[in-house]
Every structure is written in C-alpha cells, then in structure tokens.
Amino acid sequence: MASKISGLLDKFKFSKQTCFLMLAAFVFSVVCRLYWVYWAGEYQHFFWNDQLMISTNDGYAFAEGARDMIAGFHQPNDLSYYGRSMPTLTYFLYQILPFSFETILLYMSVFFSSLIVIPVILIGKEYEMPGVGFAAALLASIANSYYNRTMAGYYDTDMLTIVLPAFSVWAMIRLAQKKNVNDLIFIPIFILINDWWYPSSYSLNFAMLGAFLLYTLIFDRKNALNYEAVILMIVALTYIDFYAKSALVVALYLAMRFRPQIWDKRAVAACLALAVALLGYSGGLNQILFQLKFYIFRGVSESSEPVFHFYNVNKTIMEMSDYSFEFESINAFAKRISGHIVTFALSLVGVAALCLKFRSFLLALPMLLLGFLALKGGLRFTIYSVPVMAIGFGYFAALCVSFFKKDKILDKFCTVCLAAFFVFFFLYFDKYYSLLHGKSPVFAPNFDGEAGFGVYLATFAAAALICGAAYFMVSGISSLKKHALLEKICVFCIAALSLMPCLEHIYGYKVGTVFAKSEVESLDKLHKIAGREDYVLAWWDYGYPIRYYADVKTLIDGGKHLGRDNFAVSFALASNQRMSANMARLEVEYTERNFSERFGLNLNQMMKDYNATSVNSFLYSLNSKDFQPPQKTREIYYYLPDSMIDIFSAVLRFSNLDLNSGEEYGAIFYPGKPYSVDGDTINIGGGFSVSGDASKVYIGEREISVNTYFETSYDEKDKLVVKKHEMNADGKIYLIFMKDYRRFLVLDEAVLNSAYIQLFVLENYDKELFEPVVLNGAVKIYRLLR
Template identity: 40%
Template sequence: MNQDLRDKKSTYVITSLIVLAFAFSFCVRLIWVYQFSDYESFKFAGQFMINTNDGYFWAEGARDLLYGISQKHALSPVNEAASWLTYLAVKLFPFSLETTIFYMPSLLGSLIVVPIILIAHHFKMIEMGFLAALLASIAVSYYNRTMIGYYDTDMLNIVFPTFLLWSLILALRTKEEKYLLITALEIIVYRWWYPQSYSLEFSYFGLILAYALIFDRKNIFHFKLLTIMLFAMMGLPSLVRFVIVLGVYISFKKKYGDKYIGYFLVLAIGLFFLTGGFAPIWGQLKGYVFKDTIELSTDVLPLHFFSVMQTVREAGQIDFITFAERISGHTITFILSLIGYVLMVKKYPAMLLGLPLLGLGFLALWGGLRFTIYAVPVCALGMAYLLFICSAYITGVFINERLGGLVKSSFVILSSLGVLYPNLLHVIDYRVPTVMNKTEVEQLDSLRNIAGRDDYIVAWWDYGYPLRYYADTKTLIDGGKHSGDVNFPVSFMLTNDQESAAKLARLEVEYTEKAFITAEENETKAKEQQSKIINNTAQMTLDYGFKDANDFLDALQTPLSLPAKTREIYFYLPYRMMSIFPTVAQFSSMDLMSGKMTRQPFFFQTSQFKDTGSLLNFSGGVVLDKAKGMLKIGNQEVPVKNFIQTAYTPEFKLIKEQTIIHPDGLFSIIYMQAYNTFLILDEAMFHSSYIQLFVLENYDERFFEPISLEAYAKVYRLKI
C-alpha cells in the first residue's frame, strides 16, 4: 500500500472514530431530554429552558445582538464571545435562540473528543484515544458542566486547552513550524472565549521554558515557540495580537527572525508584563485559593464587608472521594488513571505538558469543585493508556494468537464498560431541574410588559441574570456582580424592616445610576473619585453627614431626604430564596466599621415535623410545647410570641390566622400550609421585608404596592 492510500485510510479511521465518539457524547446528553420530555413546568413557550443561572447572562447578550437593542449603562454582554457565537448560530441555522442555547452546550462540549483522539493518533494509539474520548466526554464533572441546557463558557473551556495540549505536544515532537502558528492562534481564540485563561497559558509556557533551558537549550525552535506564545498571551485586543502573531510567524517562516530570536523573546517578555503580566493570574489565585472572609474597601471611609467567596459552593474545599469521582467517575478509576498517566509520561515525555491541566484539577482540593473539570482529559488519557498496556501484556501471555486476541478483546470491552459505567450511572441519576419553572417565567414575562428597561428589580444575586433576561430590567447584583460591598445593601433591604429597605433601595438605585453618569461625563474625574470612594454605602454615609456607616443605616428609620425618583424599582421575592435566606442575612449582619458580626439571626425552616398532641417536634432538637407556648431549642426554653398559619384559597388569595401566645415572646412560628413548611424566626427575621412581604403579604402601603402575588414569587413596586 502506497503512502497516499495509507494516509487516506488513516484519515478515514480518525474521522470515523471522532464522529462515533462525538455522537456517543451527544446522545448520552439527550438522556436528560428523554427524562423530562413530559415536564411542562421545565418549558416556556413550548421550549425547554436552561438549567444554569449564569447562562442567562450570555443569553441576554445574544438576545440584544439579535434584536439590535442598545441600552445605556446596561450590563448586557453584547461584546462577549459566548454571546457572539450564539448570535451567529441563530443567524446561520434555522433554530430559535431558546433552542440554540439549550442544545449548544452538548454540541460544543462534545468537541472534547477531537483533540483527545488527535493526541492518541500522534502516539499511534488511536484505539486508546477513542476510549479516552468516550470517558472524558461523560466524566462526572465534565458532563455536569456541558450537559444539555448548561449554557455557559464551560462548553468550550476544556476543549480549547486540550487542543492547546495537542498542538504543543506536536510542536515539541515534530518541530514543524505550522504548530507555532496553530498554538498562537489557539491561545488567542481561547483568551477571546475565556479571558481567565491566563493561568493555564502561563503554566504551559513555564513547562516549555523549563524543558528548553534544562534539556535542549541550543534548539532555536523552542525559543520561537516561547516567543510566539508570549506575543499571543499579551493583554492586548485579540485582533492586535492576531496581527502581531501573524507577522512574527511569517518572520520565523522566512528565517528572518532566527538571528535575532533573543531580541524577539526579550521584546515579547517586556510586552507581556507591560500589558498585564501576572495581574490576572494573581487575581484568580486570590479569589479562589487565598479566600478572605472579610473584604475591606479602600474608600476614604474604610468599610468591612462579608466575602461572597465563603458562600459559593464551587469555591469551597471538597473531600478526596468527591474530587476523584468528579474527575473519573470512581476513586479506583481515578487512581488507576494517575498510574496510567505516569506510565504514559515515561513512554512519551511530551505528555508532561498535561501537568497544567492536571494541576488545575488538583487545585479543586483547596479552591473548589469547579476546578476538577480540568483534570478530566488528562486522566481519561491515562486510564485508557493503562488499559491498553494491560491488554498488550495479556496478548503476550498467550501462545495461541487467536485465543490471546479473544481474551484481549474481551478484557478491553469489559474494562472499558467498567470504566464508563459509573459515569453513565451518574448521567442517569443527575436530574438537574431548570433554573426557573414555567409559572415563575410567566410571571416575569408579564412584568416585562409593565416595567421599563431602565427600571430596577431588587433581588438576590442568584436570580439577577434570569430576571434581566425574562423581565428585561436592570438589577443591582447578579452572578458576576456580587462582591461584598454590592451584596450588602440588597441583603440589608431583604432582612430589615420595610421602611429602611424602601429608603435604601431608592438611594442605592439612584447612586448607582449617578455613578454611571459621572463616569460617562468625565472619565478622568470618575477614576480620581473611585480612588477615594468606590462603594455607594460609604458615599451615602458621607453625603448625609455621618462618619459611621452604622449611624447612617440607623437613620433610615427617621425622616430622610431622598434623591429624586428617576425610575421605578421592583422587589422580586421568590419562595426558592427561603432556603438561602440565612446566607443572604449574613451579608448585612456585620458592623461595617469594625468587621465584627453584630447579630446572629435565628431562622429555622423545616418540612420534617411530627405532632404528638402536646408537643410539636420540628426535628433538629427544636420542640414546641403547645400547652406552655414554650419553644425548646437544645437545652434552652424560650417563649413564643406569635403562631401564624397561612394558606391559599381556591382563587389563590393568601389567608392567615395569627395567635399571640406570649406578648413578650422572643420567637414567632409560621406554618405555611401550602408549602407544608414551618418557619421559626426571631423578632428581627420576623419583621424583615422578605418575611413580611412574601410570607405574610403584610406590606406597608407608604412604601410598597403589590404587582403580582403568586405562590412561587411575589413582586412589589416601590412607591417612594
């Protein structure tokens, strides 16, 4: 067989395996669709909704691009890669925006099979690559973040660095100059897609630099690779870096740069540091590894705020078993994959370039489970390599070639199924609901017809993106804007009395808009101002003549001159926030001046209770003595002030019955019959805006008017 025929056959085999692996990955993700095909509550306007909050951020940008919407001071990501790619997909293909954002993650995420099979093909182990591709495509953490409906940047966040791993391996092993350009272009595209890619890019760079200096210092190709990588990694616009990289590549191609490679490298290093350098890398490490409980603002009036990183599950530490299962499906599989990776590195030293991906995966043990996804492709390759080493050993054991081949095939098939099984089982069991249900979205869709695009909705940051997408209004906080200083006022509004909440809402919205206008009118002046005062709470405190932010907050309950009303403000209070309400309260339970927690609000929610006649056992060591009206919490007994029962009429009108047990009681008990849920609250939580407005519909007519009172969520409009 001549070379051309062999190349054609090889191309056919590679293409066929890629198509099969891609189809497997995509079809496995369709299991979710099959499971929930009859769940109308997961659909809006006849189409499935997505199942990740952050996805609505990119969807908002794509929507605004499609409809040519331009709004002043909006946070819509109309310039972001995910929004643009979605916009182009909707324009090029005959599918709606909703269908596109629902299926796009499963299609783009399945592309992980391509670089994995290409890497294995380069090592002349194509069957190994096929198994590795199958495993990586459905590994627990990778599936979770690229499943149907998980519309987020994760759908390509591992695909790009795995392609980068492929091109760097081939660059080092073949020394072909085309891989200089391919590598640089991959870095540019990866950065365009995911601006936080600095750390991984720099890790690859560091490994290649170490290899060049230690093992092959005289080979000019390595320094060409390092140089073009640095030019691609600069903190300049993508188009500028593309032009520079193209020029550098042409120079290298024509051998113009060989003589001056040292100067090129020094120039690249200098520009790298001048345009950003380590700043973004340090920022990521600081956020996920060196987490602080308290954030200290750098204002003229220094204030302390509770850090959101302490409440984000994906940024929390995880145990080893969870860590291993998320990467490989099972702890044993994970350990075997590491053994396989070590053996693969021994055979093919270029696979050391997989260490940055593996290292980021291991960062999950300290920085949170979101990092496990990075180790998936490397571990999948390691596991597959180990299986095929074992299969080759089995073949050599048998004298009878036919019998050996049969045993080998049986071993490969059974062991492959064994490796894939726990991951497939996870896919079947992982029944993630959509972010919002049909009733909630219909309510927001109705609100969109009432509220203007410049109006604000006050809600916790978890609901910011969906609110902006469906209600098409502004929000104060969202999935990307939720640092302690911006979370504080919203937490304060939800967990304090209605008068304080209403006044702070008007102040926060008007100050937020004023900051936008100031920055627009005079950018230099705005930067100077931000260096002195960078958060609204500090600015308000000083503007109203206070030196202590706590005194200013207390003054919200007194007559206070408020800014002129420029737009409407709505409060969105969903039932689903009930479970995180104690967490919401943490952000405003702090002395802003000292950073010490000033209160420990008592909020207990349970649907696990037992009525024994004289006692009402709420579980968790909380028991109500009905006759005495005393609540036993552990070893402590406290008097109950109110016992309230709420329910809904057939017309969905809230009715409530209230009994005062002890006028001087410290706690209130609310039985929400429609939800089969008990709430036990201290006085501060009982009088909070969220409980009064959502649970009891006791709105102060001076400050609020109801717009939509549904069981799932309630919307009020601010009257001041």
C-alpha cells in the same frame, strides 16, 4: 508559498480509523446528553415558548447578550453581555440555522462540549495509541463534573472552556513530539481563541506557557522551535487589542515558517526579550494576581475601603467550597473527576506511567493541577482534570492489555474471569430470588451496596463473562488473531467498567430548569409593566434571568456579587420595610450616578452627601420617617421568590454585620419541614423540633418559648390567609407554619420584621411604601412607591 501551505494541509489528513473514532465518541457524548432532554420533556413547567428552558443561572447573561445582538441594541449601563464571545457565537448560529432561539440555547452545550473527544483522541494519536485516545475520550466526555457543567440546557462558556485548553495541550505535545515548524501556529491560535472565549483562562494559558518553557529548558533546550513557540505564546498572552496581537502572531509565524534563515540565536533572544517587555507593559501579570487573590487567598472579609469590612462572597458559593481530606470528601472529589474513586486511582497510575514513558505528557500537568486546585479553590475546578485523568485511565487500560499478551497469563486471566462471573451470578441470583420471595439473601446480602460499588460489580460480572467466554470461543484460531481479538475485547470491557458509574450518574442527575413556568409568567407580566430603565431589586442568583425575561436593570447578578455589591441588596431584604425602601432608592439612584460620576463605592458617597461620619449611625438613620431619600428617577420593583427561603440565611450574612469591624451580629432563621412526629413534638430537621401546640421550639436539648405563632394558607381564590396566635409575650422566638408549602420557619424578631418575610411570607406590606404587582405562591413582586 502556496505549495508549502498545501503541503502543510496535507500533513493533517486523518486516517479513516481516526475519523471513525472521533465520530463514534462524539455521537456517544451527544446521545448521553440527550437523556436530560428526554427526562425534562415530561414536565410542562420546564417549558417556555414551546421549548425547554436552560438549567444554569449564568446562562441567562449570555442569552440576554445574544438577544440584544439579534435586536441590534441594548440600554446604556444595563450590564448586558452584548458583543461578548458566547453571545456572538449564539447570534451567528441564530443567523444561519433554522431553529428557534430557545432551541439553540438548549442544545449548544450538547454539541460543543462533545468536541472534547477530538483533542483527547489526537493526543492518543500523537503517541500512536488510538485505542487509548478513544477509551479516554469516552470517559472524558461524560465524567461527572464535565457532564454536570456541559449537559443539555447548561448554556454556559463551560461548553468550550475545557475543549480549547485541551487543544492547546495537544498542540504543545505535537510540537514536542514531531518537532516540525508547521506545528508552531497551533499553540498560539488555540491560546488566542481560548482567551477570546473565556478571558478567565488567562492564568491557565500562562501556566501552560511556564510548563512549556520549563520542559524546554530541562529536556529540549537545544530545540530552537520551542523558543520560537514561546515567543508566539507570550505575544498571544499580551493584553493588547485582540486583532492586533492575532495579526502579530500570524506575521511572526509566517516569518518563522518561510524565512528560517533570519532566526538565529540573537534574533530569537531579541524577539523573546521584546515579547516579555510587551507582556509586562500591557499588564499581563495583573490578571494572574487577581485570580490568585480571588480563589486562593480568601480572607474572612473583603475590604474595599479601610473602614468597611464586607462579607466575602466566596464563603457562600458552593462551587468555591474547599474539600477536606476526609475519605468522603476525597471520594466526592474523585467521583467528580473520574466517576468513581477506583477509576480515579487507576487514572493517577496511568498519568504517572504516561509521564515516565513520554516526557511531553508533562505538558498536560497545568490542566491536571488546576483541577486539583479544587482541594483549595473549590469544586468548580475539578472539571480541568477530567481529560488528563481520562487519558491516564486509557493508558492504564493499555498497560493491562499489554500485560496479558503472554499466553499463560491470558489463559489464567480469562479462566478467572469466567469463574468470577459464575460467582457474581450466584450472588445476584441469591439476592433477587430472595427479595422476590420476601426473604433476606443468604450469602452476602450487602455485597453490591457498600461504598457505591454495586454498579462496578454488576459491570465487572458482565465484563468477566465476555472476556472468559470470548477466550474459549476463539481458542481454536491462530495465536496472533486470538490475541488481537482479545485485546480489543479487554479494552472494551475496561472502558465499559469506567463508564458505568458515569452513566449511572447521568441517569440520576435530574436537575430542573432555573425558573419554573409560573415564575417566568410572573416576569413576563412585569415585562409588560416595567420600562427598560427600571430596576428590579433581587438577590444575585436571580439577576441574569430577571434581566432576560423582564428586560429591566438589576443591581447585582452572577457576575457582580462581591461583598460591597451585595451589601445594599441584602440590607434591603433583611431590614424593616422603611429602612428597606430608603436603601433601595439610595442604591439605585447612586448606582446610576456612579456610571457617569465614577465616585467609587456608593456607600462612601452616600455618607458624604448626607454629612454622616459613622456608617452605623447613617444606616440607623434610614429608619427615621424624616429621612429624605434621593429624588426618584425610575421605578424600583422587588422580586421575592419562594425559592429564596432556602438561601435567606446566606442573604442575611452580607448585611447583618458591623462594617467597621466585620463582626457578624448573628440571626436566627431556619426553614424546616415536618420529617417525623416524636410523641408531642414535630421534628423539622437541622436539630430543630416544635411542640405539638406550637408554644415551644427545641434546638437540640434547649427549650425556647415561642412569642407568636403564624399559620399561612391560600384560600380557594388563591388569596393568602394569615392566622396569628399570641403565645408568650416573653418569648424570643417566632414560628411560622406555611401550610401549603409544608414548611416551618423558626426566626427571631429582626428577621420576622425583614422586608422579605413581611412582603413574601405574610404579605403584610406598608401601603405607603409598596404596591403589589404580582402575588402568587411562587413569586411576589412589589413596586416601591417612594
């Protein structure tokens, strides 16, 4: 057996060319991602503990889990990701590498996401087209959506979420192409690793199983190896203990590899039936149904109980917004996948041609189609199509090169390229010479600015020069060598043409860190005051970072934010201070009780305990001075950041509705900035204008009188000063000008009286209910006194 295993390993020795291509593509991907580090390093407010902070909210969930694993413990019911895949990997790296914890968080995505080049190049190698794999690897590694979600500082599972399924696709293609029993193990191994790393990949893994089975039944039904592979894939997908199914997969593979004589048709059929039965018994289909419901069948409201209609969170998450079929939406969709709509179109042609040439490439369609699900499920899915479309583009480039192998066509092409260069050179010279002398270009002044083609045209001009000049420079050598050299030059130029829009995107995609240094300093102060069992009430966007920096508990976060979860926090932020305080205490104490009592929805249990039959009446009762909240068992802190102003409209929607019907009440809240002055009115964007004396607000053509105008500013001691001006007692609109932020707030009375506006914007807190802990322009933190 040892000799057989040794022979198996010998089959996977890569050539020097393959290793070089992998290394070159990997280095290219890493270097591109380091640009953000170079740019962000110039801004000190992005630093904490002498290192750049991360740029994704969800990353703090994994960072918290890794931190707790390093400490060796975490608090019960603190929602820590202790022991999960990414914290485990981070913990392991921290133990073996000489770098700080923050440095590991910053750079993990740079190196792990760049591994995408390996399966892409391997797929090209399986089709004996290493050049295709290399060109595809370069494009896949920096395509817009893939870069956005794997850039430096993007500490998230996305760094391997595409890499692992890409390896699964390679393993399936290899088995279909080679038909070698040695390759059976790779498919289930990558499925197992993918399932451990990112459990939500289950639906994709299941789709790959379906695609492989369908491919087998249509094109390769007599190949017994494929049915054995299906058995291993099904076992890998069962919902049983990870180590148990891993051991079962290995045992089955060893039996298939070293005891092939026992695997006749009856044995395979019986084992397949048992695997399917185990999959069904373990609940393997439940996860797929949940994913379909969450991402595809999205209703207006989400009902956890027949009488309660909560707001659906999917309608407020940008990543889950549908694309329309207008040009701008399709253009944005194409750019996220391929960098440019031209590259996208050519990639589609390449994918279709590759599927016709090699049927086994059909096995990559589940990833491609999942990416196209973005048209319905939201833009977060586009990332899955990136490697498949990149391979399609690489193959299209290969088709172009093969088309130019004839001397006459190559002659004409290179001559046209050289002529094209001189045309572009003349146009660019005209443009920049004219601009230098303060004049308008004479010829085609906007030729490089329409539809974002400028970077393409500039690159094409350079590529045309290279191709044309190279042709005439090598015209004296033999035809065979000339074609070989020109083919490489053409592939290089086509690859460069596809990469330039992506490189331009990288240069322009300058996102900041999740928190600024001042915000983290505020949380660090809270960390020194609050205990690990205390709660911080904040919107779910801030849940993970708060838990990481302050080491406290939160009610909602990036993984717990369904409508039923968000309702209480939204209610506490959007209601007046008394109702807010009562709801905050109720939700925290009932959440803690629920960990042990398991009574389901907190609101249901509250109504039972308070003998309430109407949910609306119960909520109104929270405004009564006689309302008795539960006994206090821990402290509650309100975290109110300035950045929440921009999402406060979304926050309001989760509680500003009738829970019996789901009908939204509607609220007026608009944050705007003075964009321009038109006569005696100030345009603040969004169709809103303000009169010069702040007595009226214009919404389109509609004029509304202002009831009260507030102006806030900070004095030399950083104390907030609020000036209040009564304007019109009959006015229905209130206006706040936050002078230091250059921001106007247009709002109705209910929003004006909300806890967030009163505590953060005006610092008008009820001293019987709240006590300030941190007050600054970026963040305000209050302690609840009851």
